[in-house]
Amino acid sequence: MIVITAPTGNIGRHLLAELLESAPAAGEELRVIVRDPARLPDAARGRVEVVTGSHADAGVLDRAFEGADAVFWLVPPDSSLTPRDAYTGFTRPAAEALVAHRVGRVVGVSALGRGTPLAERAGLVTASLAMDDLIAGTGVAYRALANPSFFENLLEETDSIRDRGVFTDSADADRKAPFVAVADIAATAARLLLDRTWTGTDSVPVLGPRDLSPNDVARILTEQLGRPVRYERQSLDAMYADLVGYGLNEAFARGVVDMKRAKDEGLDAGVARTPGTASPTTFEQWCTRTLVPAVLS
Numbered sequence: 030m031i032v033i034t035a036p037t038g039n040i041g042r043h044l045l046a047e048l049l050e051s052a053p054a055a056g057e058e059l060r061v062i063v064r065d066p067a068r069l070p071d072a073a074r075g076r077v078e079v080v081t082g083s084h085a086d087a088g089v090l091d092r093a094f095e096g097a098d099a100v101f102w103l104v105p106p107d108s109s110l111t112p113r114d115a116y117t118g119f120t121r122p123a124a125e126a127l128v129a130h131r132v133g134r135v136v137g138v139s140a141l142g143r144g145t146p147l148a149e150r151a152g153l154v155t156a157s158l159a160m161d162d163l164i165a166g167t168g169v170a171y172r173a174l175a176n177p178s179f180f181e182n183l184l185e186e187t188d189s190i191r192d193r194g195v196f197t198d199s200a201d202a203d204r205k206a207p208f209v210a211v212a213d214i215a216a217t218a219a220r221l222l223l224d225r226t227w228t229g230t231d232s233v234p235v236l237g238p239r240d241l242s243p244n245d246v247a248r249i250l251t252e253q254l255g256r257p258v259r260y261e262r263q264s265l266d267a268m269y270a271d272l273v274g275y276g277l278n279e280a281f282a283r284g285v286v287d288m289k290r291a292k293d294e295g296l297d298a299g300v301a302r303t304p305g306t307a308s309p310t311t312f313e314q315w316c317t318r319t320l321v322p323a324v325l326s
Contacts, residue, residue, distance in 0.1 A: 031222050032093050033077075034084040035103040036061040037068040039181055040138060043215035044101060045073060048222070055223050062093045085119050090126040097130060099222050102137040104160065108277040112156035112284035120160050127167045135164055136221045138214065139173040141207070142291070143232055145299045152287030154296065165230040172221050174214055175232040177207035177297045180315045183246070187323045190250065190258060197261045199268055199289045202244045206297045209237035210315050213308035234306040241312060253316045254324060265290055 031052065035041040045061065049072055052059055060078040063069060069079070082089035094100065102123065107115045127135065139161050140154040149155060161173040186196040200206070217235050221227070241249075243260040250258040263271075265286050272282035288296075300306060 030058045030060055030097045030099075032097045032100045033059065033061045034101060035105055036063055036073075037065075038103065038105065039179070039211045040103060040215050040218070041101070042070070043212045044218050045070070045077075047215055047219040049073060049076060051219060051223060057098075057223065060093060060097065062089060085122060087122040087126065090123055091129070094126045094130040094132055097132050098225075099134040099136070100127070100132055101218055101222060102135050102164065104138070104157075106153065106281075108281045110278055111280040112153050113159070115281065116153075116156040116160040117163050120163055124163050124167050127164070127169050132169055134170045134172075134222070134225075134227070136172050136174065136218050137161060137164060138218075139175055139232070141175045141177055141234060141297045141300060143173075143175065145296060147291040147294055147296045150287060151291035151296055152284035152289075153281075154288050154291065156284065161232075170228045171230045172227065173230075173232045174217060175234040175300070176214055177209055177236060178292070179214075180208060180210045180310075180312060181319075183320055184323060187320070190254075190320075191324045194256060194258050195261050196243075196246070196250075196258065197263045198243060199263050199265050199286075200243055200293045202260055202262060203242050204293060205240035205242045205245070206292065207236040207300075207302070208241045208246075208312060209235055209308055210310035213237065213310050217308065234300045235308050236300065236302050236306045237308055238311050239302075246312065249312055249316060250320075253313065253321050 033045055036045045048059055062080045062084045064083060066079050066081055080089060080093040104116055104119050140157045142148045142151055142154045143158055148158060165171045189195050214235050247258050247260045269282055269286045272285055273279055
């Protein structure tokens, strides 16, 4: 039995699709925790067991983890909370349920940066690494998917790209960093969840096929859209003010800014890309399938 949290989210929906294809042949049953079962895809209906509710709720987790062999764990960050509460606070009931139900293996969504000098002052990443430690401390076999920034973050810039030909972030325009598609993260998670041979605790980096700078992204978007697209760098102070203005908890907004600062100082550069850490989807492929249709719609 594999339990999937956040099965309708960016990563979870890809993971659910992968496991609907591959889990039956491996003899694995699927169970999902979802607030609104109506949001599950038609392909899942009648093929997965559904536990309705939040995976922050101890009672929901008690039902969901009963008889589970493996769990996919993803925290949906709650920007109304502090980073600590959003990650370790949210995960603490799960850590207790993992022990109570003797779950064997957990695959969690986390971040790059462990072991770097920046890890202790990286805002949301620091909180995510603390979440990993909490899960690993239960004694469960644990693999933390150590991810860089997602291609899908650019979907938040769709209107600006369409209307102004501009996307913004806080990174230096020429700083290259790993960049990944969420579908590749889901594929890695599926492989680990179906593999019963691994033990202990470790990180599994998922780095995408190559590093890209904001200027690289602008060039590719210009080529894909056939119109000029440029990158506009935003100061961290301006970003913080915008986030607080949108209603985010001030500590959470500071956590976002601290994460952005750490990334611009090389937080994601601590792991070498190898055949084992690279993932296949190129930014160009993702743009063709996802971003360009969104911008042109």
